[in-house]
Amino acid sequence: MVPKHDPDVWLFDLDNTLYPARCNLFAQIDVRIGRYISDWLKVTPEEARVVQKQYWRDHGTSMRGMMSLHGVDPTHYLDYVHDIDYSPVEANPALEASLKALPGRKIIFTAGDVPHAERVMERLGVAHHFEAIFDIVAGEYWPKPHKQIYEKLVKQHNVDPTRAAFADDIAVNLKPAADMGMRTVWIRTDESVKRAADINLDHIHHQTDDLATWLAEWVAERNKAERKA
Template structure:
């Protein structure tokens, strides 16, 4: 897949396991909360709730979308419940802060979480000041990546030229629509995301790294090097 000719002037960053490292494992807490929410909301045993949680995720893209479609669940109520977690595993990230400060262009968070969740994370990381906006699951009408419609909505809402943009995400499939629109793509490899990408055609991946801050610092250094 050809790399866009222009350097990006807009950067889209996924949040979970991208801006903060996967070892924080916030989703383990969220996953438990989702199961508990289903059990309480639908009055089923926890084992049945877990089965439904995974089935809805497979069938609808997220457990929440399945609950909305089949049970009329209020997504805002559910998001508030499942994100009521301990954020202390997310530590200040001075290297990421420095890289984002040096990175030219606009910066937007593109997340399947909600705005309060993203705000808590970037405050913990110490990088909130770098982002002009958060495009969350609410802004995307509760559809998750990689639904094309939410990419279209993001670029329209924030005036993004996809051919002058880059997107970083830990889920390889989420980068495919971005690439098709003309964006540069950066895949953040984690143990889980590598497993999920097994067998996928990765021609839409332009760059990949195990550490976003290191990759950004290297990218900036290469752009500043004498030609």
């Protein structure tokens, strides 16, 4: 069921949501994660790759596995893996215009950290639209879709879930939001569609291949409805 009320708070995932998946920043991050694990555990790149994927499956993120099993400092880890080239992310005037027209508070909800999010938003030219970044650190290093971090976010930022919307490219990340009463927007990418192949998508209220266009259309429909009221 789509929530009855229009959102007055908008939550946005960062990677592959606010910027297009073709930027492929995670390919760089993925390489950095492998190098970190290889260096820390003193194993070959091939062995590190096995560990990386095993920890991701068992702990939700490779970082959580490295923290839990090897005492890794998460700040050191995050600084290392986000030391990447951000030039593939280009300014997005269409997204800037859509966010400007979109009423309500706007918050980044990301599995990255604040410095990573700030660098991305600076490249996009949209940082001024967001009042806060709720990152992996704020979530005590637990990734989406762990429900406790959604609960912490809404409490920390005084969000009424029934008056909120959440956009993310990973379909399973939208399930806890929908369960709390949020409107959900799934950003489809080639990879996210593959990952959602065996998932029940009843919790998805809206879906799009282009966030900026969808937001512009949503605002236009809302304005049209208000004029008729």
